[in-house]
Amino acid sequence: MPSGHSTLADLRTGQRCILDRLDLPDDLSRRLMELGFLPGNEVTLGRRAPGGGPRVYRVDGTEGALRQETARHLYVRRDPESDLVVLK
Amino acid sequence: MSDCHNTGQPKINLLPNPNILPPRPAAERPIIVAIVGPPNSGKSTLFNRLTGLRQKVANFPGVTVEHRMGKARLKSEQEVFLVDLPGVYSLNPRAEDEQVTHDVLKGERPDFPKPDAVILILDVTNLGRNLVLAAPILHLALPTLVLLNMADDLAQRGGRVDVGALSAELNTPVALISASKGTGIDRIQQFLLGTAARLNAPPARIELPILQDVPKCRQWAAQLGTRASYRAPAPPIWTRRLDAIFLHPFFGPLIFAAVVVGVFQSIFSWAQPIMNALQDAVTVSGVWMTHYLPDTPWRSLLIDGVWKGVGSVIVFLPQILLLFLFIGILEDSGYLARAALIADRTMARIGLQGKSFIPLLSAYACAVPAVMSTRVIEDKRDRMATIMIAPLMTCSARLPIYTLLIAAFVPNTHILGNFLSLPVAVMLGLYFLGFAAAVVVARLLKSTILQSKGSSFILEMPPYRWPTARSLSLRVLDRAKVFLHRAGTVILGVAVGLWVLANLPLHNGHVPALEHSYAGMIGQAIEPLIKPLGFNWKIGIGLITSLAAREVIVGTLGTIYGIEGEETSQTLQAAVHHDLSTAGAIALLVFFAFAMQCLSTLAVVKRETGGWKWPIFQFSYMLALAYSGSWLAFHITQHFLG
Numbered sequence: 001m002p003s004g005h006s007t008l009a010d011l012r013t014g015q016r017c018i019l020d021r022l023d024l025p026d027d028l029s030r031r032l033m034e035l036g037f038l039p040g041n042e043v044t045l046g047r048r049a050p051g052g053g054p055r056v057y058r059v060d061g062t063e064g065a066l067r068q069e070t071a072r073h074l075y076v077r078r079d080p081e082s083d084l085v086v087l088k
Numbered sequence: 089m090s091d092c093h094n095t096g097q098p099k100i101n102l103l104p105n106p107n108i109l110p111p112r113p114a115a116e117r118p119i120i121v122a123i124v125g126p127p128n129s130g131k132s133t134l135f136n137r138l139t140g141l142r143q144k145v146a147n148f149p150g151v152t153v154e155h156r157m158g159k160a161r162l163k164s165e166q167e168v169f170l171v172d173l174p175g176v177y178s179l180n181p182r183a184e185d186e187q188v189t190h191d192v193l194k195g196e197r198p199d200f201p202k203p204d205a206v207i208l209i210l211d212v213t214n215l216g217r218n219l220v221l222a223a224p225i226l227h228l229a230l231p232t233l234v235l236l237n238m239a240d241d242l243a244q245r246g247g248r249v250d251v252g253a254l255s256a257e258l259n260t261p262v263a264l265i266s267a268s269k270g271t272g273i274d275r276i277q278q279f280l281l282g283t284a285a286r287l288n289a290p291p292a293r294i295e296l297p298i299l300q301d302v303p304k305c306r307q308w309a310a311q312l313g314t315r316a317s318y319r320a321p322a323p324p325i326w327t328r329r330l331d332a333i334f335l336h337p338f339f340g341p342l343i344f345a346a347v348v349v350g351v352f353q354s355i356f357s358w359a360q361p362i363m364n365a366l367q368d369a370v371t372v373s374g375v376w377m378t379h380y381l382p383d384t385p386w387r388s389l390l391i392d393g394v395w396k397g398v399g400s401v402i403v404f405l406p407q408i409l410l411l412f413l414f415i416g417i418l419e420d421s422g423y424l425a426r427a428a429l430i431a432d433r434t435m436a437r438i439g440l441q442g443k444s445f446i447p448l449l450s451a452y453a454c455a456v457p458a459v460m461s462t463r464v465i466e467d468k469r470d471r472m473a474t475i476m477i478a479p480l481m482t483c484s485a486r487l488p489i490y491t492l493l494i495a496a497f498v499p500n501t502h503i504l505g506n507f508l509s510l511p512v513a514v515m516l517g518l519y520f521l522g523f524a525a526a527v528v529v530a531r532l533l534k535s536t537i538l539q540s541k542g543s544s545f546i547l548e549m550p551p552y553r554w555p556t557a558r559s560l561s562l563r564v565l566d567r568a569k570v571f572l573h574r575a576g577t578v579i580l581g582v583a584v585g586l587w588v589l590a591n592l593p594l595h596n597g598h599v600p601a602l603e604h605s606y607a608g609m610i611g612q613a614i615e616p617l618i619k620p621l622g623f624n625w626k627i628g629i630g631l632i633t634s635l636a637a638r639e640v641i642v643g644t645l646g647t648i649y650g651i652e653g654e655e656t657s658q659t660l661q662a663a664v665h666h667d668l669s670t671a672g673a674i675a676l677l678v679f680f681a682f683a684m685q686c687l688s689t690l691a692v693v694k695r696e697t698g699g700w701k702w703p704i705f706q707f708s709y710m711l712a713l714a715y716s717g718s719w720l721a722f723h724i725t726q727h728f729l730g
């Protein structure tokens with residue numbers, strides 16, 4: 001796993017992680033939190049749009065797509081208990 | 089609850105006018121129950137099921153947010169009105185639709201009475217996340233019924249929930265339902281019938297988390313779920329499987345392209361025979377009426393003004409309904425979100441986003457539904473930019489004049505061997521011209537007045553679902569009503585106005601020759617302005633009448649040259665040769681490609697943007713584009729043709 005400050009943008013397909021914090025303007029991070037992107041929640045990278053568009057994340061029982069430029073501001077935690085697990 | 093079937097009161101299905109209702113619950117005003125829920129929770133399906141077609145769409149004044157009101161179909165005479173508020177995740181007034189939902193529920197909108205009760209509908213397949221909305225709703229302390237929708241989905245995928253326990257925890261009635269299948273609807277009927285009795289009951293008290301703290305609220309919801317023995321359903325396998333195909337790196341874009349071409353093809357090829365039949369019906373009935381009505385100015389007003397004017401717009405109804413049917417299928421099935429995902433990267437290049445794609449596609453049929461469907465775009469700047477460029481897409485109202493001028497001026501020769509004929513190439517060129525202009529304008533707007541601060545493209549991917557015939561037909565009927573209403577008001581008014589201008593002032597008690605009518609005078613007055621584009625005053629009249637709707641110009645030219653509808657269009661083609669050079673014709677085509685000649689679109693843009701600022705801006709920039717574009721086209725063509 002990349003060390004330092006990894007973000008959702010660094011995930012590979014099928015990888016899981018724990019969301020740590022959102023470094024985005026208030027209303028944008030609120031909206032993401034309402035969608036399930038809450039600190040402490042587990043996030044899995046699902047598919048990506050064909051041709052390298054936004055990527056689909058599974059979080060809190062739902063799926064939401066974010067552009068990489070947004071995902072770059074969602075920091076993930078290296079949690080010893082549930083370390084970033086490679087599923088595939 | 090009153091079960092009186094003979095109260096002596098007339099049964100009326102009129103909806104209450106929110107503006108005249110007293111602000112507080114009063115005996116004489118009907119009970120209003122608000123339906124609230126997150127997006128994709130099945131709110132509209134429920135609303136449609138509870139009201140049937142007895143509903144109307146309205147905008148809150150000053151904002152772009154739409155709400156629906158309808159009378160509940162109850163098993164008693166009691167009148168209960170339902171209002172379908174915009175889908176929200178929370179009541180924190182941030183976006184405009186959340187503000188409206190918040191204000192209505194708190195009774196803070198002067199133009200709308202405070203609801204007497206709330207129906208909160210949640211997607212039970214993701215109870216934890218959905219229950220978060222229960223906190224602010226219960227905080228309102230209004231009688232509340234919590235509906236756990238998609239019960240069928242939950243059971244099928246092995247999830248469960250203890251409704252009784254949840255009801256006890258929330259201290260309010262809870263019911264498990266399926267809005268699309270209609271199970272559990274009886275419970276809602278009971279609730280609605282009991283609303284009146286419940287009005288004076290003391291509000292239930294439960295402990296709620298601090299509403300501003302999203303993580304705390306989510307925690308509270310999770311605890312509730314645990315206490316109600318909630319077991320989340322297994323992930324939707326079919327959605328995963330379908331996404332493997334629809335978002336496949338190779339097949340995904342291929343299917344996307346096929347869907348786009350398919351929609352496009354069918355709204356033109358399937359709708360065309362129906363549209364032709366409607367056009368014939370309008371013409372034939374006009375002729376028929378001409379025979380049977382006495383020859384007075386009123387006959388002319390009725391047939392040439394009202395009938396042909398409104399008829400020219402009604403003709404587009406099949407195409408628009410078909411378009412809405414397709415959009416409905418795409419949206420209800422869940423594919424629309426995937427299409428937005430696939431389109432996002434390409435749309436980002438012109439400064440827009442994936443959600444702008446479907447509105448722009450719709451605009452090829454008609455800009456009016458396109459502007460209405462931009463509601464899915466949450467980013468206000470992206471939405472404005474999409475609205476601003478939508479009318480540059482070649483809508484079907486441009487086709488009559490394109491067809492006429494191309495047939496009259498472009499020789500039917502082949503270019504590129506036998507592959508492409510020149511008329512088809514010109515037609516394609518006009519489609520491309522509009523598209524290219526849209527791209528340029530979008531880029532300009534998005535890098536200047538509509539510049540976004542950071543991307544906020546957040547797209548929720550709903551599971552795939554079968555669209556129901558019920559929901560689709562309601563959607564199509566609803567749009568048909570909106571469209572016909574407009575044809576019956578705006579278009580009718582313009583048609584009558586134009587007829588008056590073309591037939592007045594009377595000359596010795598007779599209808600004047602065209603050049604002496606008000607329309608003719610206006611045409612001559614603007615001639616100096618349009619002469620540099622190669623147009624004379626007769627074309628000028630056409631330009632003015634077509635400000636109402638583009639297709640009107642063909643009828644106007646027909647009137648100008650004294651050609652009746654049944655005669656061959658070749659006569660009209662020959663006639664326009666008198667007044668247009670080839671360069672002028674090309675200039676006219678370019679003018680129509682760019683100009684904002686559509687009152688309906690301007691009206692809907694005004695409604696959707698909440699004021700006159702944007703429609704005026706749109707009209708002006710498109711007129712400037714049209715004028716300079718056709719000036720260039722005229723002079724370039726003249727130069728090359730000698």
